[in-house]
Amino acid sequence: MVDKIRGQDEKRLHKVFGGAADVFLWKDKKASAGVLGGVTAIWILSDVLEYNLITLVSHGLILALAVSFLWSNATTFINKSPPHIPKVDIPEDLALKLASGLRIEINQAVAFLRDIALGRDLKKFLCVIAGLWVLSLVGSCCDFLTLLYISVVLLFTVPVFYENYEHQVDSSTERAMAELKKQFAVFDAKVLSKIPRGPLKDKKNT
Template identity: 65%
Template sequence: MAERSEETLIEKIAEKFHAHDSSSSSDSDDEKPKASDSSIKSKIHRLFGRERPVYQVLGGGKQADLFLWRDKKATATVLGGATAIWVLFELIEYHLLTLICHSLILTLAILFLWSNAMTFINKSPPHIPQVNIPEDLSTNVALSLRFEINRALATLRGIALGRDLKKFLGAIAGLWVISTLGSYFSFLTLFYIVLVLLHTVPFVYEKYDDKIDSFGEKAMEEIKKQYAVFDAKVLRKIPIGALKDKRH
């Protein structure tokens, strides 16, 4: 009887060790795909070296809420107003001065008739609030425009006085593309297209960022290959050193 009890104890201990080994192996197997998933995600290079979320890249706050459709009513209002302005001035070919004058005529006529109708039926005339542009708002708009213009001028100056050939070629290519688009579209149409892109591209990118980043990584590798070929065949053959010696 003692021998049988010892055998049963040994079998139970062996079963416990076997169950522990199997659970540890299953845990290790479960951890492998998690590690592999995290390594795959870490291998994905974000576009333009992005390390922060899209919301923070756009500056956060109300402007990011507009671009990413976090505030749907405000975004729909902005796009609806821009679409109405574009339809008026581009499709109907309305002019800005004509629109302002017609709006003022309509407003003055409605208020004048309303005020006289109230006095005719012995009622007090309607209270029309005084409208003034706040000084802080106009100052902030002027300062923002001044800051952006100065930053653009400083960037162009840095490119012109610098020796970074990539930035120089990128600026020339960007300005050439804008000038080409300007010959096909009016300024208002181009502004409307940019506005629509700002309200659609970040939203789509935030939703499908992993797929877009993997595709963008492949595209950037192909662009680097093509640039290396262009650099070897064209840029390195430009006698920049001889020009520098002539200047000195």
């Protein structure tokens, strides 16, 4: 029974993260550790040691190309096979799928913001304003690269934590949402319901 539930959880996470789910869930520990270690090294060099990111990438590419070039030419003298460099070719179907998915997400986000701007949902408006305010506070505390690094670390920790403690997280989230709805209902009754609004219906009928 536990294995069945865990299998359903993995399917759900795979649906969210796609092919990268195995990396985020640490199914392939070498790949996960390599990606997280590489991102951590880049963040330390660029943000902690204040090494310019463009310079870092350029120097890394110079080193990699120089080592590969010298190794490829040295193999003719030491009678060894040249290094195997895999050919990277992005499939057209994958590129179109990613572009289509990105287009759908952007359209949904624009439609969502349009509905809020038209004043159709006060609750969504307040939630978005609160979210943007929190984001501005986070942005004032750290730069974009640090925020990006924190997001990557969360991707490597939150899915694993949720996979192992899904029921506890779901129950806690349900209680928190119920309490939040309760408090918002009180706020709506005491504040929002007392805000005067224009007679839109009368204008439409006239």
